[in-house]
Amino acid sequence: MNNNKLSLAEKDVQHQLHPYTDARVHEEVGPLIIERGEGIYVYDDQGKPYIEAMSGLWSAALGFSNERLIKAAESQLRKLPFYHLFGHKAHAPSIELADKLIELAPVPMSKVFFTNSGSEANDTVVKMIWYRNNALGKPAKKKFISRINGYHGITIVSASLTGLPANQRGFDVPLPGFYHVGNPHHYRHALAGESQEQFADRLSAELENLILREGPETIAAFYGEPLMGAGGVIVPPRTYWDKIQAVCRKYDVLVVADEVICGFGRTGNMFGSETFGIRPDVMVLSKQLSSSYQPISAILINDELYQGIADQSHALGTLGHGFTAGGHPVAAAVALENIKIIEEDNLVPHAAAMGKILQDGLNQFADHPLVGEVRGQGLIAAVELVADRASKAPFEVTGKLGRYLAGRAQEHGMITRNMGDAIAFCPPLISSESEIRLILERFARSLEDTQRWFNASR
Numbered sequence: 001m002n003n004n005k006l007s008l009a010e011k012d013v014q015h016q017l018h019p020y021t022d023a024r025v026h027e028e029v030g031p032l033i034i035e036r037g038e039g040i041y042v043y044d045d046q047g048k049p050y051i052e053a054m055s056g057l058w059s060a061a062l063g064f065s066n067e068r069l070i071k072a073a074e075s076q077l078r079k080l081p082f083y084h085l086f087g088h089k090a091h092a093p094s095i096e097l098a099d100k101l102i103e104l105a106p107v108p109m110s111k112v113f114f115t116n117s118g119s120e121a122n123d124t125v126v127k128m129i130w131y132r133n134n135a136l137g138k139p140a141k142k143k144f145i146s147r148i149n150g151y152h153g154i155t156i157v158s159a160s161l162t163g164l165p166a167n168q169r170g171f172d173v174p175l176p177g178f179y180h181v182g183n184p185h186h187y188r189h190a191l192a193g194e195s196q197e198q199f200a201d202r203l204s205a206e207l208e209n210l211i212l213r214e215g216p217e218t219i220a221a222f223y224g225e226p227l228m229g230a231g232g233v234i235v236p237p238r239t240y241w242d243k244i245q246a247v248c249r250k251y252d253v254l255v256v257a258d259e260v261i262c263g264f265g266r267t268g269n270m271f272g273s274e275t276f277g278i279r280p281d282v283m284v285l286s287k288q289l290s291s292s293y294q295p296i297s298a299i300l301i302n303d304e305l306y307q308g309i310a311d312q313s314h315a316l317g318t319l320g321h322g323f324t325a326g327g328h329p330v331a332a333a334v335a336l337e338n339i340k341i342i343e344e345d346n347l348v349p350h351a352a353a354m355g356k357i358l359q360d361g362l363n364q365f366a367d368h369p370l371v372g373e374v375r376g377q378g379l380i381a382a383v384e385l386v387a388d389r390a391s392k393a394p395f396e397v398t399g400k401l402g403r404y405l406a407g408r409a410q411e412h413g414m415i416t417r418n419m420g421d422a423i424a425f426c427p428p429l430i431s432s433e434s435e436i437r438l439i440l441e442r443f444a445r446s447l448e449d450t451q452r453w454f455n456a457s458r
């Protein structure tokens with residue numbers, strides 16, 4: 001059928017199935033078509049600008065028009081548009097990027113393995129740890145523990161690590177052998193009068209009890225984002241990571257830091273592991289690694305893990321794992337340039353400074369009748385809306401107000417994201433002070449609109 005007469009929006013509804021979208025609603029409302037980007041703004045096909053207060057998907061650290069990244073991609077495309085890393089082959093961009101990532105890692109790391117997305121990277125980590133534990137003669141040590149509300153992706157294994165119902169309902173996951181412990185959200189899950197430290201004690205005891213119940217000889221690794229992103233921007237309680245790591249070390253359980261959102265300055269340090277005092281055995285990187293101008297992810301493993309994997313690959317004759325586009329030269333060249341810019345432009349301390357303005361600014365709304373909690377670290381934050389501040393009671397229909405507020409923000413020229421009734425902010429690292437203040441202003445207007453709508457609906 002000739003579709004040339006249809007508009008882009010009509011073609012979209014006719015032929016695209018969208019991720020994270022109610023397909024039936026999409027048939028009715030159609031897409032918001034984003035046509036171009038400039039700085040921290042994106043423009044729709046009607047020419048309307050929006051501040052991208054989520055950096056797309058927590059990822060466009062350098063905004064949407066960085067010329068140096070475009071040039072890095074172009075010159076690599078001209079030189080070598082594709083090559084792979086299978087069977088002893090290599091190319092300069094992946095070699096240089098691996099070298100740079102090992103240099104940046106906050107703990108001694110030994111090797112980098114490249115993949116294309118956060119989900120692929122997390123599936124790969126699980127396979128690598130299984131592979132290594134087989135090599136060590138510990139075939140029972142295969143179970144993984146992550147957290148309720150944690151987000152690690154949507155492939156079958158990474159969705160099993162993820163602890164969000166939306167990613168599991170209807171999909172026959174989690175797989176057996178994947179366990180979830182408590183969400184470290186003090187505001188929602190601490191007992192009455194429980195301090196942050198006591199809450200952290202209780203959560204680490206829960207982890208220890210699970211390890212003992214299953215048998216430490218069966219638990220391979222604990223998996224967590226330093227600060228949870230998609231699960232609601234959850235900042236862990238004080239001492240949480242110290243206590244969790246102590247339990248892991250006691251039972252020979254590896255610690256995997258999923259830095260897919262936190263990595264490259266988001267929390268005010270180069271890595272979330274630094275912000276929260278994590279000494280991971282494995283780090284998973286993506287998103288701000290290339291500002292998402294190209295799809296790329298990377299796994300950093302320490303030497304102990306590497307030695308087991310290397311022995312196993314030698315015994316079996318190959319490491320039978322790898323993706324055609326893993327470590328793609330164009331993506332690696334863009335990532336290298338992206339890191340260079342983050343370093344040259346001091347964007348990590350800049351993110352810390354802008355983060356303070358963002359957090360202070362959002363905290364001005366802490367007493368608003370609809371606001372239950374303002375939380376965040378560096379340039380990532382969330383404001384949780386509640387029906388009743390005193391009891392912290394959520395709204396009867398979860399997400400209705402959050403969705404409304406995000407819709408109003410879009411009207412006011414700002415893209416944000418509601419996770420239920422929590423509104424997330426994750427602006428590009430390049431945001432200036434005046435741009436952060438504009439984000440706060442547009443949020444204020446959207447919150448006022450939401451208050452009016454809420455009052456009218458009661």
Ligand SMILES: Cc1ncc(COP(=O)(O)O)c(C=O)c1O
Pocket residue numbers: 057116117118119120122151152153154225229230258259260261286
């Ligand atoms: C912490 C974390 N891990 C993994 C992923 C999955 O990454 P991808 O969407 O590239 O598969 C995400 C995506 O948001 C993430 O936030």
